[in-house]
Amino acid sequence: MKQMSHIDDIPSSPGKYKSPYGHRIRWHSSYAKLTFWSFVFLALMFIFFFRSTSSSSLGSSSDLSRRSLRTFSWGGPAWEKRVRNSARIRSPNGISVLVTGAAGFVGTHVSAALRRRGDGVLGLDNFNDYYDPALKRARQAVLERSGIFIVEGDINDMVLVNKLFEVVAFTHVMHLAAQAGVRYAMQNPASYVHSNIAGFVSMLEVCKSANPQPAIVWASSSSVYGLNTKVPFSEKDRTDQPASLYAATKKAGEEIAHTYNHIYGLSLTALRFFTVYGPWGRPDMAYFFFTKDILEGKSIPIFEAANHGTVARDFTYIDDIVKGCLAALDTAEKSTGSGGKKKGAAQLRVFNLGNTSPVPVSNLVSILERLLKVKAKRSVMKLPRNGDVQFTHANISAAHKELGYTPSTDLQTGLKKFVRWYLSYYGNGKKSDQ
Ligand SMILES: O=C(O)[C@H]1O[C@H](OP(=O)(O)OP(=O)(O)OC[C@H]2O[C@@H](n3ccc(=O)[nH]c3=O)[C@H](O)[C@@H]2O)[C@H](O)[C@@H](O)[C@H]1O
Numbered sequence: 001m002k003q004m005s006h007i008d009d010i011p012s013s014p015g016k017y018k019s020p021y022g023h024r025i026r027w028h029s030s031y032a033k034l035t036f037w038s039f040v041f042l043a044l045m046f047i048f049f050f051r052s053t054s055s056s057s058l059g060s061s062s063d064l065s066r067r068s069l070r071t072f073s074w075g076g077p078a079w080e081k082r083v084r085n086s087a088r089i090r091s092p093n094g095i096s097v098l099v100t101g102a103a104g105f106v107g108t109h110v111s112a113a114l115r116r117r118g119d120g121v122l123g124l125d126n127f128n129d130y131y132d133p134a135l136k137r138a139r140q141a142v143l144e145r146s147g148i149f150i151v152e153g154d155i156n157d158m159v160l161v162n163k164l165f166e167v168v169a170f171t172h173v174m175h176l177a178a179q180a181g182v183r184y185a186m187q188n189p190a191s192y193v194h195s196n197i198a199g200f201v202s203m204l205e206v207c208k209s210a211n212p213q214p215a216i217v218w219a220s221s222s223s224v225y226g227l228n229t230k231v232p233f234s235e236k237d238r239t240d241q242p243a244s245l246y247a248a249t250k251k252a253g254e255e256i257a258h259t260y261n262h263i264y265g266l267s268l269t270a271l272r273f274f275t276v277y278g279p280w281g282r283p284d285m286a287y288f289f290f291t292k293d294i295l296e297g298k299s300i301p302i303f304e305a306a307n308h309g310t311v312a313r314d315f316t317y318i319d320d321i322v323k324g325c326l327a328a329l330d331t332a333e334k335s336t337g338s339g340g341k342k343k344g345a346a347q348l349r350v351f352n353l354g355n356t357s358p359v360p361v362s363n364l365v366s367i368l369e370r371l372l373k374v375k376a377k378r379s380v381m382k383l384p385r386n387g388d389v390q391f392t393h394a395n396i397s398a399a400h401k402e403l404g405y406t407p408s409t410d411l412q413t414g415l416k417k418f419v420r421w422y423l424s425y426y427g428n429g430k431k432s433d434q
Pocket residue numbers: 180181182220221222223273274275276284285286287301302303311312313361388390
């Protein structure tokens with residue numbers, strides 16, 4: 001016991017320590033070594049135990065831990081050459097954009113549109129399994145055909161993201177990587193904190209230190225309007241009563257954006273997307289799995305509010321969203337800081353990107369029935385209290401004025417394009433197993 005307390009007393013700079021028991025240390029050096037290594041072993045065991053209990057305390061976060069423990073291989077001259085090539089600007093006034101979440105629904109469409117007009121595009125995506133990764137791989141293949149490389153990695157991996165900025169001086173970041181879905185937040189809350197908060201902060205940390213700093217446009221959400229009842233939703237309205245953890249993390253993102261703009265002079269634009277749909281969409285969204293289930297003859301749950309109240313969404317077609325994203329990139333002013341130091345006030349914006357015409361979910365189903373030529377088995381049920389809000393409706397006057405944003409696709413026209421894509425991609429429901 002004496003030796004134990006003595007070893008514990010040794011300060012961090014042992015060279016300066018005048019031990020009254022110096023001779024005993026020499027005499028018992030092998031014993032001291034053994035005690036030291038036992039201590040190290042116990043400390044490691046403690047850390048391991050603490051990590052495993054803390055992750056399990058977040059409930060069903062096993063998916064998340066599996067995902068974050070995934071390692072990606074990157075680096076080397078051939079990899080750097082691919083990165084540089086993909087990000088190379090091909091037109092006179094082009095920009096060079098790092099698109100996070102490039103294998104996602106909106107990310108794929110935005111990347112392809114940027115490349116079509118000659119901008120440099122590099123993708124970053126972790127290909128997680130929130131929904132069928134095969135669909136993400138298929139989108140990746142589409143982008144690869146137009147020369148866009150998607151780096152496989154997580155936005156939380158700051159070493160990787162820093163490396164990307166070392167290889168390419170991106171003028172812009174289109175940050176679309178996120179944990180999406182309002183209802184899934186109750187099953188896997190940790191994944192929302194991991195991607196939408198920690199991941200966003202990691203990206204901003206790298207961006208603020210980059211030289212030059214890029215301008216950042218990123219995906220917020222209509223869900224930040226939460227339980228508001230005044231319609232249409234305006235950017236000036238309150239956003240402090242979110243109905244889901246998803247919404248809360250997007251709202252937190254907007255506050256975090258304010259901080260990085262204020263301290264580091266980063267130019268930041270948040271786009272509040274309103275229920276985006278279209279070809280190559282997300283299988284977790286209602287219009288997508290309704291299509292699958294209608295074709296397979298399964299019943300579909302249609303939510304209604306109290307007293308048979310209508311549940312409606314301001315469904316927005318992907319091509320309109322892409323135009324809004326590109327306009328936000330084109331009108332983004334430069335960040336004012338460099339290498340982590342602010343040099344002056346920078347732009348900070350928030351825009352609604354919606355369609356301005358909410359449609360009841362039951363009408364969405366009627367349109368799908370007509371397009372698929374199949375009668376749906378409707379099962380009407382009460383809107384569950386798991387994150388959903390009753391309606392959304394965007395006021396888009398700010399985006400119209402500043403971005404020239406004018407959505408032009410109604411739900412009938414947009415769903416027609418979606419159904420055409422769905423049938424060509426999956427066939428009549430046969431290939432659609434998620
Ligand atoms: O604007 C956003 O920011 C968000 O849009 C999207 O959320 P939502 O508008 O909730 O879309 P989605 O799930 O397709 O439900 C559509 C409608 O079907 C109703 N709905 C849903 C499921 C069901 O089983 N039955 C049903 O009636 C449901 O009540 C709703 O009225 C994105 O997923 C989200 O990531 C985020 O980007």
